[in-house]
Amino acid sequence: MPSVASVPMPLYVASAISVLLFIFISFLLNFGGKGHDNRAVLRKNLLRTAAVCLIAGAYGTEGVLVARRPDNLGPSPDHTVAATYHAVAWAAACLRRQLVVSEILGLATICLLFGVPSVTIEAVAGGRTKEQTGLLAVQFTRLLLIVCLLADCVSRFARRKQKDGSTEEGSPFLSDGTGSPSYGSTDRLPIGSDSTSDSGGDDQDEDDEDGDGKDVRATQLRKSGSWTVYLQHFKIFLPHLIPREDPKVQACVLLCVLCLVGDRVLNILVPAQLGLIADKLLARQLPYADLAIYLVLTLVHGNSGLGMIRALAKIPVEQFSYRRLTNAAFAHVMSLAMEFHADRDSAEVMKAVEQGGALTRVLDTAMLEMLPTVVDMAVAFVLLYTKFNAAVALCMLTASLAFLAAEVVTSSWNVDNRRRVTRAERREARVMHQAVQGWVTVSAFNMLAHERLQFGNAVDKQLAAKRDWSRRDAYITALSEALIPVTFFALACLVAHEVYVGRASPGDFVFLVQYWDFLIWPIKFLSHEYRYLMADLIDAERLLDLLTTEPTVADREGAARLTGPVEGRVEFDHVEFAYGDKRTAIHDVSILAQPGETVALVGTTGAGKSTLAKLLLRYYDVTGGGVRIDGQDVRDVTQGSLRDVIGVVPQDPLLFNASIMENLRYARLAASDEDVYEACRAAAIHDKILSFADGYGTKVGEQGVKLSGGEVQRLAIARVFLKDPPVLVLDEATSAVDTETEAEIQAALQRVSKRRTTFVIAHRLSTVVRADQILVLHEGAIVEKGRHQELLDRGGRYAALWRKQLGGTDEHVLVDV
Numbered sequence: 143m144p145s146v147a148s149v150p151m152p153l154y155v156a157s158a159i160s161v162l163l164f165i166f167i168s169f170l171l172n173f174g175g176k177g178h179d180n181r182a183v184l185r186k187n188l189l190r191t192a193a194v195c196l197i198a199g200a201y202g203t204e205g206v207l208v209a210r211r212p213d214n215l216g217p218s219p220d221h222t223v224a225a226t227y228h229a230v231a232w233a234a235a236c237l238r239r240q241l242v243v244s245e246i247l248g249l250a251t252i253c254l255l256f257g258v259p260s261v262t263i264e265a266v267a268g269g270r271t272k273e274q275t276g277l278l279a280v281q282f283t284r285l286l287l288i289v290c291l292l293a294d295c296v297s298r299f300a301r302r303k304q305k306d307g308s309t310e311e312g313s314p315f316l317s318d319g320t321g322s323p324s325y326g327s328t329d330r331l332p333i334g335s336d337s338t339s340d341s342g343g344d345d346q347d348e349d350d351e352d353g354d355g356k357d358v359r360a361t362q363l364r365k366s367g368s369w370t371v372y373l374q375h376f377k378i379f380l381p382h383l384i385p386r387e388d389p390k391v392q393a394c395v396l397l398c399v400l401c402l403v404g405d406r407v408l409n410i411l412v413p414a415q416l417g418l419i420a421d422k423l424l425a426r427q428l429p430y431a432d433l434a435i436y437l438v439l440t441l442v443h444g445n446s447g448l449g450m451i452r453a454l455a456k457i458p459v460e461q462f463s464y465r466r467l468t469n470a471a472f473a474h475v476m477s478l479a480m481e482f483h484a485d486r487d488s489a490e491v492m493k494a495v496e497q498g499g500a501l502t503r504v505l506d507t508a509m510l511e512m513l514p515t516v517v518d519m520a521v522a523f524v525l526l527y528t529k530f531n532a533a534v535a536l537c538m539l540t541a542s543l544a545f546l547a548a549e550v551v552t553s554s555w556n557v558d559n560r561r562r563v564t565r566a567e568r569r570e571a572r573v574m575h576q577a578v579q580g581w582v583t584v585s586a587f588n589m590l591a592h593e594r595l596q597f598g599n600a601v602d603k604q605l606a607a608k609r610d611w612s613r614r615d616a617y618i619t620a621l622s623e624a625l626i627p628v629t630f631f632a633l634a635c636l637v638a639h640e641v642y643v644g645r646a647s648p649g650d651f652v653f654l655v656q657y658w659d660f661l662i663w664p665i666k667f668l669s670h671e672y673r674y675l676m677a678d679l680i681d682a683e684r685l686l687d688l689l690t691t692e693p694t695v696a697d698r699e700g701a702a703r704l705t706g707p708v709e710g711r712v713e714f715d716h717v718e719f720a721y722g723d724k725r726t727a728i729h730d731v732s733i734l735a736q737p738g739e740t741v742a743l744v745g746t747t748g749a750g751k752s753t754l755a756k757l758l759l760r761y762y763d764v765t766g767g768g769v770r771i772d773g774q775d776v777r778d779v780t781q782g783s784l785r786d787v788i789g790v791v792p793q794d795p796l797l798f799n800a801s802i803m804e805n806l807r808y809a810r811l812a813a814s815d816e817d818v819y820e821a822c823r824a825a826a827i828h829d830k831i832l833s834f835a836d837g838y839g840t841k842v843g844e845q846g847v848k849l850s851g852g853e854v855q856r857l858a859i860a861r862v863f864l865k866d867p868p869v870l871v872l873d874e875a876t877s878a879v880d881t882e883t884e885a886e887i888q889a890a891l892q893r894v895s896k897r898r899t900t901f902v903i904a905h906r907l908s909t910v911v912r913a914d915q916i917l918v919l920h921e922g923a924i925v926e927k928g929r930h931q932e933l934l935d936r937g938g939r940y941a942a943l944w945r946k947q948l949g950g951t952d953e954h955v956l957v958d959v
């Protein structure tokens with residue numbers, strides 16, 4: 143007699159797994175979201191709520207009816223388990239404040255997919271008992287309700303589509319319109335911004351202040367919504383983490399994967415072998431041979447076998463990510479424009495790059511640790527299902543997913559604390575860097591105690607943040623790990639029952655005990671890794687911020703090199719410029735410097751002289767007009783080729799903490815020793831260098847602190863001589879030398895400037911009297927223009943400046959002119 147038992151049991155198991163996975167994935171996608179926008183929810187009215195409740199009730203009834211079915215109809219635990227899973231899923235949907243369209247659609251589809259075939263099989267089977275007919279009626283009613291609900295969802299979706307017209311047509315149903323795979327929430331809670339976070343609000347604000355508002359992007363990231371949306375921001379790191387073009391690293395990844403596969407096989411073989419030994423012992427046989435096999439298997443399985451090979455193969459994989467990521471971060475930071483560097487604290491930038499290094503573990507963690515664990519769970523499911531029954535397998539799967547879900551929830555409780563830690567670390571680095579770098583100022587003002595206090599506070603803050611994070615981490619670990627013995631207890635009860643009823647042997651129980659270790663360890667590891675992966679991502683937020691910062695000055699697509707040989711005709715054509723939102727720094731400035739001419743820029747402090755030099759070097763782009771060299775706009779040529787033809791002696795030249803020779807060669811790496819000596823002679827510093835104990839090998843200290851201001855300036859001039867560019871910018875190049883040395887350098891400068899266009903920025907007017915043009919700047923505009931004598935004759939601003947300097951007033955008087 144055909145009976146309900148003719149429905150294939152795997153159909154029920156598959157349906158239970160589908161519903162379980164659907165709920166889990168739906169949870170993952172939704173977690174962190176504040177809610178769903180109108181398009182994604184069905185208003186919860188009485189009819190719909192009643193329909194969902196009835197479906198849940200129908201599944202519950204089906205479960206009870208099947209469980210209580212008389213034995214002669216064939217016990218069907220899989221059917222009962224599947225019905226229970228569905229009942230719970232629908233009950234959970236009913237308990238939500240809103241009915242989410244995607245969830246209803248997903249659940250209904252799964253139910254129809256598995257429900258229709260099973261009900262059809264049961265319906266066509268003849269000779270039903272009264273109970274079977276009752277069960278069929280329940281199932282049929284349930285299917286009808288589901289179809290109605292599905293139709294309701296679809297019609298609502300269609301109505302919505304009509305209303306929204308094309309706007310929604312293009313967007314995926316589950317999308318929030320931003321292309322993100324979320325459920326369409328627009329206003330989401332920041333990840334981890336739960337009310338239970340113990341990071342005090344005040345502290346938070348204070349820390350944000352520490353960031354000087356530079357955490358804007360990180361804040362945007364946090365506010366971006368659920369963690370799936372959040373993770374998408376990190377896509378830009380993928381090329382640096384995946385070894386697409388490196389066969390050696392690819393081979394190592396493959397080796398790791400093979401080790402993992404071997405590991406998974408041994409995960410089963412080792413406990414199976416132990417089960418075999420237990421069975422032999424119970425049968426009073428001596429299992430020496432099996433014990434020897436067990437020994438070999440465990441040796442291969444452990445850290446002295448596959449573990450060691452994997453550890454060795456992982457080294458190049460980790461180094462690959464580190465190399466790519468840090469090089470990319472360094473190159474990007476260095477390619478950013480002056481605006482960025484003027485705005486950021488260098489210590490913080492360095493710390494951000496260092497913190498971002500945590501991402502190098504991502505490939506390792508995601509590919510080599512987390513992915514295999516998912517495979518482990520699938521293998522364990524099949525194994526437990528074939529060895530025992532669906533209940534045992536589903537119990538394991540449910541517990542694992544619940545464990546992971548708990549991890550996702552609990553980890554989010556600590557996200558704010560982690561952000562506080564990274565911010566506090568960056569602040570600590572900044573305070574230390576500023577104090578160490580500014581040691582001279584600190585000690586000159588006798589502020590050592592103050593700096594110690596500042597640093598101490600920064601350290602305390604960092605430790606307090608870390609303490610909060612670690613404490614919460616310990617609570618989270620304790621909470622999530624409490625699930626482990628509970629799961630083992632449930633599994634052990636189920637297997638013990640199977641042994642008791644004779645469907646499994648005691649050896650199978652031993653198998654479970656050993657296999658449990660292999661199974662739970664990766665799951666524990668997975669959740670642990672998830673937590674640390676989130677921490678790594680938080681640490682890398684500022685690096686992400688840096689890497690996504692567009693340079694404000696960049697080479698145009700296909701920009702050519704400045705074509706040469708460059709004669710040095712420099713033209714400022716009605717140039718306008720302002721720093722950020724500040725008031726105009728340069729206003730309608732036009733200058734034409736013919737090749738070989740010397741143009742002097744004089745004027746009050748803050749008049750805009752150095753700014754003009756920065757515009758020539760294209761550290762900033764003009765906001766109006768244009769700057770041209772030999773008729774080529776500096777914005778149309780590559781920055782590299784532009785800076786190759788300009789030599790600068792800045793107001794405060796920076797020397798690297800290396801030998802004098804190395805510092806000089808920085809201008810031209812291929813320069814011979816004789817070229818360097820020649821340049822130094824021209825800059826009147828050669829004899830001085832030879833008088834040092836180590837001559838050209840003398841270390842200059844950080845920023846050249848071991849040299850006098852005049853010596854540093856002359857070395858900077860020598861560097862430019864060595865570079866030998868067609869255009870020179872001397873920004874107060876001789877301000878720090880005595881009158882005698884200045885005369886020497888001036889003579890040298892005149893010699894070299896004969897062949898090149900030179901811009902001289904000077905406060906000391908005696909240095910510019912021979913200039914071909916003298917431009918007097920005032921508040922960003924040229925107010926006077928001419929040669930020295932012409933300007934004196936005019937009796938204007940320049941003449942007044944000149945008189946004051948002749949009168950013996952010091953340079954500071956110029957500030958007030």
Ligand SMILES: Nc1ncnc2c1ncn2[C@@H]1O[C@H](COP(=O)(O)OP(=O)(O)OP(=O)(O)O)[C@@H](O)[C@H]1O
Pocket residue numbers: 484721724727746747748749750751752753754
């Ligand atoms: N990075 C910057 N961001 C914002 N404003 C700036 C920046 N650099 C300079 N400024 C402002 O632009 C104006 C012109 O500065 P600039 O350095 O060109 O003056 P200067 O004539 O060279 O002065 P000095 O003779 O003292 O060197 C000043 O008011 C200055 O405060």
